[in-house]
Amino acid sequence: xxxxxxxxxSKNKKQQEVTKVAVAYGDGIGPEIMEATLRxxxxxxxxxxxERIEVGEKVYESGNSAGIEKSAWEVINRNKLILxxxxxxxxxxxxxxxxxxxxxxxGLFANVRPVTAYSPYVETNFGGMxxxxxxxxxxxxxxxxxxxxxxxxxxxLKLITRPGxxxxxxxxxxxxxxxxxxxxxxxxxxxxxxxxxxxxHNVFKEIALEYPxxxxxxxxxxxxxxxxxxSPENYDVIVTSNLYGxxxxxxxxxxxxxxxxxxxxxIGSNVAMFEAIHGSAPDIAGQxxxxxxxxxxxxxxxxxxxxxTEIADTIKNAWLKTIEDGYHTADVYQEEITKEIVSTSExxxxxxxxxxxxPTKLPVSKLxxxxxxxxxxxxxxxxxxxxLVGVDVFINWKGNNPKIIGDALDSIDSFxxxxxxxxxxxxxxxxxxxxxxxxTDHWRCRFVDVNSKTExxxxxxxxxxxxxxxxxxxxxxxxxxxxxxxxxxxxxxxxAFSLGQGE
Numbered sequence: 118x119x120x121x122x123x124x125x126x127s128k129n130k131k132q133q134e135v136t137k138v139a140v141a142y143g144d145g146i147g148p149e150i151m152e153a154t155l156r157x158x159x160x161x162x163x164x165x166x167x168e169r170i171e172v173g174e175k176v177y178e179s180g181n182s183a184g185i186e187k188s189a190w191e192v193i194n195r196n197k198l199i200l201x202x203x204x205x206x207x208x209x210x211x212x213x214x215x216x217x218x219x220x221x222x223x224g225l226f227a228n229v230r231p232v233t234a235y236s237p238y239v240e241t242n243f244g245g246m247x248x249x250x251x252x253x254x255x256x257x258x259x260x261x262x263x264x265x266x267x268x269x270x271x272x273x274l275k276l277i278t279r280p281g282x283x284x285x286x287x288x289x290x291x292x293x294x295x296x297x298x299x300x301x302x303x304x305x306x307x308x309x310x311x312x313x314x315x316x317x318h319n320v321f322k323e324i325a326l327e328y329p330x331x332x333x334x335x336x337x338x339x340x341x342x343x344x345x346x347x348s349p350e351n352y353d354v355i356v357t358s359n360l361y362g363x364x365x366x367x368x369x370x371x372x373x374x375x376x377x378x379x380x381x382x383x384i385g386s387n388v389a390m391f392e393a394i395h396g397s398a399p400d401i402a403g404q405x406x407x408x409x410x411x412x413x414x415x416x417x418x419x420x421x422x423x424x425x426t427e428i429a430d431t432i433k434n435a436w437l438k439t440i441e442d443g444y445h446t447a448d449v450y451q452e453e454i455t456k457e458i459v460s461t462s463e464x465x466x467x468x469x470x471x472x473x474x475x476p477t478k479l480p481v482s483k484l485x486x487x488x489x490x491x492x493x494x495x496x497x498x499x500x501x502x503x504x505l506v507g508v509d510v511f512i513n514w515k516g517n518n519p520k521i522i523g524d525a526l527d528s529i530d531s532f533x534x535x536x537x538x539x540x541x542x543x544x545x546x547x548x549x550x551x552x553x554x555x556x557t558d559h560w561r562c563r564f565v566d567v568n569s570k571t572e573x574x575x576x577x578x579x580x581x582x583x584x585x586x587x588x589x590x591x592x593x594x595x596x597x598x599x600x601x602x603x604x605x606x607x608x609x610x611x612x613a614f615s616l617g618q619g620e
Contacts, residue, residue, distance in 0.1 A: 133164065136423055139192045140167035143202030144174045145334050145397030145463075150409035151202045154416050154464035161432050161470040163420060164252055165200075166345055168192050173204030173397075192443075193223070195416050199390040200419060202412060203397040216263075216392075217475070220254050225383035225390055226281065227288045228252040229363065229418070232349075232379055232446040235479060238440045241374035246351035248369055249337065251292060251360025252284040254383060254388040259359045265498030265598045267513045270559035277313040277358065280496040282320035288384070289356035290328045291491040296484070298333040300353040301325070304341040304361055312615060341365075346372055370394060382422065389404070389422055391415040405460040408446040410436070413468070418485075426485035433482035435471035439464065441479055442471075506577035507537070507565035507605035508585045513598040515558050523547035526562055531588040534569040534580070538617055544617035561617070564588060577607065 140155070142148045160166045170189035177184045184206065193199055200220070206212050218223065229251055232619055236244035244482025262274040289301050303321040307314035318335060325333035335493030336344070338361045345352060346368055355365065370376045376395050383390040401407060413436055420429035444467045450458055459467065475481045514522050523546075526536045539547035539562050541555035566578035585604070592599055607616045 127261075134423075134425075135164045135166055136198065136220070136425075137166045137168055137196045138198045138200050138419070139170045139189070139196045140171050141172045141189075141199065141201040141204070143397060145173075145201030145399040145402040147173075147201060147204065147397055148389045148391070148562070149402070149405065149407050149461045149602045150412045151200075153409040153461050154200075154412045156415055156465050157432060157435075158411060158420075161428050161435075161472055163425060163432075168196060170199075172201070172371035172493065177207050182212055183218055183341050184212060184495045185218065191520055193388065197388045198419065198423075199388070199389060199392075200412075201392040202417060203393060203395060205397045205399060207609040217506040220383055223388040223390070224255070224385040226253065226255050226284050226386075227382075227384040228254045229292065229368075229382040229384060230379060230394065231371070231372045231414075231418075232366070234239075234349075234373045235378065235437075235440055236374070237451075238443075238445070238454055238479070239374035239378060241372065241449055242530065243349050244372050246369075248345070248349055249292065249296075249298065250362060250366045250369060251289040251354060251356045252366060252584050253281055253358045256281045257359035259363075264601075266511065267558045269557040275310070275313050277316050277488070279316060279498075282317050282550075283324065283496060284493055286317075286321050286324045286356055287493055288491065290324060290331060291493065292395060293331050293354045294328065296487045296598070298331070298354050300334070301328075302352055302355050303333070304336040304340070304355060304357040304365065305335065306338045306361075308337060311382060312613070314358070318520045321356070323537075338365075342368060349373075356424065365395070369423050375414045375449055376411075376531050377408045378410045380411055380413065380416070380418050381417045382415070389419070391419040393421075404460065406447050407461050408448050409412045409461055409465060410446075410603055422483050426487070429484050430471055433484070434469070434475040435473070437476040437479045438471040438474045441466045441476045442467070501608045502610070504607045505582060505585075505604055506569070506607055507563060507579050507580055508534075508588065509603040510562045510564060510589070510592065510599055510604060511601040511603075512560045512562055512592075513558055513600045514560055517555060518549060519546040519555055519560070522560060522562075526592075526597075529588075529591060530567070531591045532584040534564045534588045536589055537563045537565050538618065538620055540617040540620075542552065543618055545617040548568060550619070559600075563605070563617070577605075577612075 124584045147288050170192050172185045172189055176186055204215055231249045234241045234244050256276045258273055258275050260276045265271045293301050305314040305318045340366050342453045343474035370379045379394045381392050381394045393414050417429045417433050425525055444459050445455045446464055447458050505591055523539050539560055541560055544554045546555050566580055569577045574577050589599060
């Protein structure tokens, strides 16, 4: 009994704590929906003390290419919390996305998007939908590492790390545990990307074993996206990598009825940012018709993150009651459902009037019934034996007959480093290949130790790095244009590079 009382006292203390938050009013409709949201937080007794920061369009146009002032970074680092309205990034001027800058700079590794259907008050074909998408937020193709390597070929590096996989997968299971969710689904494409998506999938299977009370399953991202769009009620929590998560979270929001209703959390080890998922909508700015629901729901997520779950429930239930009562902004108007079309400010006033009430038809918010505690342990690297066994040399060559370049490279013997194969766009074209395969000036040439043998499977001999350097020097002297190299490794005796298609 005494322990329960201590827990209740701690919970009550959290509700009453004054919390300073860096608040970005944003661009377009941002200031309007932020004012409405802050009014509701104040009326509900959330004890949020906003510290305004300047980010977005005006900062960009002042000559700051990052879109955020130094003073804003200082406020963020001091408060560790951001509530952000949508911002506008000027087009065609080479400006970097502020959202990506904030996520990467602050280590906001998890993007969390709950998507719920509010049928019949918001029109949708999927009344039973209640999905949370947990998206890795820092790596994958969004690392933004791109190069043009030849006249024909550009590349974008897909970076997937074990620490990144462990953090996001564990966050998904911890989230499910904290908020009473029953199932976590992993979406990957490891039938094609066996190393990158394979790592994500393997980490998922490892961590799932630690949560036997939570159902887990995996799906290939293409069929998973189709099934999510067709039967979203079959999903609970979805965890996936950056690009896939970006796509399916918008799919989910759209089929739920309105992108404008969804809030989003970006969670890091030290800082968290909460925002609506829609844009700044400059075409309706100043007209007082914008729907503040996305930012309101983001603020509710922020309160839950702070442990102020009772206040979060109070606001969420008042918001649900307002929608249920038929007071809607114009974007979700339905002739037979809407009682009155209200402005941004009037919608906030209706919610404030409903504080303390609960919906009678829509599900009541019960965030305070969960434990709300999410723990992500510090990553511990397991040491593995790393052995160099070869090198892929990428060559810029304008010919179209791989036998010519293949025979020329095959004649090179540099400290027992010999050509094993050549691929064009990943498909083996030497030795042997089809004429239809090669169409670019970008050739991957794999060199391994001459004594490596195939006995059921290829056994690679270790290679000294000095031999790789000598090989590259010889290729240069022979007139080959080397544009890139990738070392080939084994880790604990396992091949850590892909085979060429047809190899």
